[in-house]
Amino acid sequence: MIRVAIVGAGQAGLSVSHHLTRLGVEHVLLEAATPAHEWADSRWDNFTLVTPNWHCRLPGHVYEGPDPDGFMTRDEVVAWLDDYVRSFDPPVRTHTRVVEARERDGGGFVLDLETPDGPDTLEADDVVVATGGYHRPIEPAFARAIDPSVTQLHSQQYRNADQLPEGGVLVVGTGQSGAQIAEDLHLEGRQVHLALGDAPRVARFHRGRDCMTWLADMGLYDTAVAQYPGGLAAREKTNHYVTGRDGGRDIDLRAFALDGMRLYEPRPRRRGDHVGRLGHRLPARLPLAAGRGVRRDGTPDAHARRDRGARPVLRRPAVDAHVGVRTVPRRRSRRGARRAVHRRRAALGARGGLMRIGAVAAHFGRDLDRALAKVRAIIDSARADGVELLVLPDATLGGYLTDLRDPRADLPPTLAQDDPRLAEVAAAAGDMVVCLGYTESAEVDGEQLRHNAALCVSGDGVLGRHRKVHQPLGESLVYAPGDRFEAFDTPLGRLGMLIDYDKTFPESARSLALDGARVVACLSAWPASVTDRASRLPQDRQSRLFDLYDSARAAENQVVWASSNQTGVLGGLRFLGQAKVVGPGGDVLARTWSKGGIAVADVDVEHEVARSRRVLHHLDELRPDSYVTTGREPS
Numbered sequence: 149m150i151r152v153a154i155v156g157a158g159q160a161g162l163s164v165s166h167h168l169t170r171l172g173v174e175h176v177l178l179e180a181a182t183p184a185h186e187w188a189d190s191r192w193d194n195f196t197l198v199t200p201n202w203h204c205r206l207p208g209h210v211y212e213g214p215d216p217d218g219f220m221t222r223d224e225v226v227a228w229l230d231d232y233v234r235s236f237d238p239p240v241r242t243h244t245r246v247v248e249a250r251e252r253d254g255g256g257f258v259l260d261l262e263t264p265d266g267p268d269t270l271e272a273d274d275v276v277v278a279t280g281g282y283h284r285p286i287e288p289a290f291a292r293a294i295d296p297s298v299t300q301l302h303s304q305q306y307r308n309a310d311q312l313p314e315g316g317v318l319v320v321g322t323g324q325s326g327a328q329i330a331e332d333l334h335l336e337g338r339q340v341h342l343a344l345g346d347a348p349r350v351a352r353f354h355r356g357r358d359c360m361t362w363l364a365d366m367g368l369y370d371t372a373v374a375q376y377p378g379g380l381a382a383r384e385k386t387n388h389y390v391t392g393r394d395g396g397r398d399i400d401l402r403a404f405a406l407d408g409m410r411l412y413e414p415r416p417r418r419r420g421d422h423v424g425r426l427g428h429r430l431p432a433r434l435p436l437a438a439g440r441g442v443r444r445d446g447t448p449d450a451h452a453r454r455d456r457g458a459r460p461v462l463r464r465p466a467v468d469a470h471v472g473v474r475t476v477p478r479r480r481s482r483r484g485a486r487r488a489v490h491r492r493r494a495a496l497g498a499r500g501g502l503m504r505i506g507a508v509a510a511h512f513g514r515d516l517d518r519a520l521a522k523v524r525a526i527i528d529s530a531r532a533d534g535v536e537l538l539v540l541p542d543a544t545l546g547g548y549l550t551d552l553r554d555p556r557a558d559l560p561p562t563l564a565q566d567d568p569r570l571a572e573v574a575a576a577a578g579d580m581v582v583c584l585g586y587t588e589s590a591e592v593d594g595e596q597l598r599h600n601a602a603l604c605v606s607g608d609g610v611l612g613r614h615r616k617v618h619q620p621l622g623e624s625l626v627y628a629p630g631d632r633f634e635a636f637d638t639p640l641g642r643l644g645m646l647i648d649y650d651k652t653f654p655e656s657a658r659s660l661a662l663d664g665a666r667v668v669a670c671l672s673a674w675p676a677s678v679t680d681r682a683s684r685l686p687q688d689r690q691s692r693l694f695d696l697y698d699s700a701r702a703a704e705n706q707v708v709w710a711s712s713n714q715t716g717v718l719g720g721l722r723f724l725g726q727a728k729v730v731g732p733g734g735d736v737l738a739r740t741w742s743k744g745g746i747a748v749a750d751v752d753v754e755h756e757v758a759r760s761r762r763v764l765h766h767l768d769e770l771r772p773d774s775y776v777t778t779g780r781e782p783s
């Protein structure tokens with residue numbers, strides 16, 4: 149007879165064991181497999197926690213790793229739980245399944261066990277059942293009616309795309325697992341058909357904080373199930389879908405639909421249906437935002453207002469981001485916009501050194517008037533969202549070239565440095581800092597030259613200029629190159645600018661960082677591969693390089709990186725989009741995909757740059773004497 153038997157050695161059973169060990173209560177854990185095996189055995193390869201790491205707080209074992217706001221991968225969770233087991237060596241009988249528990253005459257329980265040595269029994273005064281709620285997959289009845297030639301997997305069995313035969317895949321359900329698995333398959337290049345459920349989506353970050361951090365602050369995780377509105381029925385409610393992948397981000401089914409995933413609306417079963425029916429296919433530009441995109445915006449704000457006395461609105465000054473992928477432009481009245489700015493500015497006071505940075509992915513063609521109107525609309529919309537530094541693409545005014553090999557046929561219009569349209573952009577910028585690209589005409593020694601140029605302005609006028617230095621393919625046929633990289637001061641701190649191909653050369657960003665830039669704005673009109681274009685933009689080799697350079701240049705130089713790009717098609721060039729904001733560790737804080745939008749992130753630039761340079765300071769530890777810089781032919 150033992151004092152306590154705990155059935156199941158998942159994290160719940162282990163936690164009970166930890167408490168009993170501490171209290172000196174004799175007990176045993178009976179585990180059908182091995183401790184915490186569910187995490188290793190029932191999660192897919194690219195699995196990450198949906199809850200931030202700081203949530204991992206078992207009795208006597210709190211996550212103390214380097215990334216409390218990150219999301220552990222499957223293997224990291226397994227290692228973290230293994231550490232827990234090792235830390236107090238709980239008394240576990242592994243591969244021992246409890247098949248029945250009976251009350252014993254005179255008190256206590258008799259447990260019938262299946263063990264590797266055959267059936268056994270155990271008597272215990274008390275039994276704690278900690279068998280979890282997820283290890284028995286729920287299979288809908290219609291699954292059995294599907295033709296056996298169709299491979300079927302339950303989410304519990306899913307590991308990766310290679311398990312499935314080639315071709316399209318139907319994912320049924322958009323709870324947390326369904327939405328993440330659909331994304332996993334989509335990113336692996338599979339044609340995914342997704343049958344939507346009724347789980348709502350949630351923005352991963354709201355006002356720079358993780359949605360679950362908000363929920364914790366609001367006391368949700370301290371509320372007993374019975375106290376939820378609706379009581380115990382709350383247990384049946386489907387969670388919001390969101391992911392911890394890539395450092396945590398939204399799952400935006402609309403973006404996937406635009407990128408080729410096929411979505412089907414839920415359709416009630418009819419009598420006589422043997423197989424579940426797919427509802428209508430939703431159009432790619434589906435109104436999911438209105439219908440399903442339930443954001444929790446109001447609630448955390450209301451909480452923050454109520455609770456302001458108790459804690460600051462933003463507790464963590466760390467790098468935070470929310471991805472605002474929005475089709476621009478969005479109109480607001482000027483008065484509404486001004487009011488919103490005042491609100492944001494007031495909030496900024498509470499945000500300490502946080503700067504809201506917006507990097508734009510958008511299409512701009514040859515029509516200067518249209519481009520100017522679009523720029524004004526984007527600035528208005530970004531201002532209403534509290535953006536302080538806005539980075540528009542290269543060639544915002546007038547568009548880029550249409551053919552890189554022979555660009556002479558269709559050239560963008562040029563603007564002199566004193567063109568009134570540039571002054572109009574500065575006036576529209578007001579107290580924001582705005583970077584944009586255009587084709588500059590300049591007279592040098594009586595010769596009229598054109599430059600691919602970037603301009604940084606605020607309402608006070610021009611803050612900085614850059615002329616593209618590095619020229620791919622035939623660009624040199626129509627543009628004169630720039631000859632320097634110089635940082636400049638802005639009201640938001642020291643900034644540097646690069647254009648497109650400049651970022652391929654590490655020396656460009658390095659020069660700006662050495663010149664004191666804390667933020668580098670990289671303005672692009674970066675097209676998909678000219679020689680070998682992939683059918684899907686995210687798989688194009690130029691997409692890969694574009695992303696790689698953004699992260700590498702930020703990390704090498706320990707600076708914040710705001711990368712904009714053109715989208716859409718101009719002549720023979722198809723532009724990649726993929727605007728993003730990258731932190732000084734190379735971590736992508738916010739990004740858009742191949743369609744238009746603004747990637748918005750709140751970054752405490754000084755704090756984050758200083759933090760990343762505290763131990764390893766790349767600029768201080770340079771060894772310029774060892775480097776070959778000029779004068780040697782490449783071998």
Ligand SMILES: Cc1cc2nc3c(=O)[nH]c(=O)nc-3n(C[C@H](O)[C@H](O)[C@H](O)COP(=O)(O)OP(=O)(O)OC[C@H]3O[C@@H](n4cnc5c(N)ncnc54)[C@H](O)[C@@H]3O)c2cc1C
Nearest residue numbers: 156157158159160178179180197198199245246279280282
């Ligand atoms: C796909 C997926 C993703 C998740 N993501 C997250 C997340 O990001 N963050 C988060 O906090 N939670 C997440 N969860 C939930 C989390 O996994 C569970 O809440 C947690 O594992 C519950 O712990 P537990 O100890 O109660 O149960 P389990 O971890 O399921 O452990 C139960 C144990 O009991 C054993 N057992 C069962 N029956 C018997 C028996 N008859 N005899 C002996 N042993 C038995 C099992 O073998 C198992 O080891 C996720 C769950 C799933 C399925």
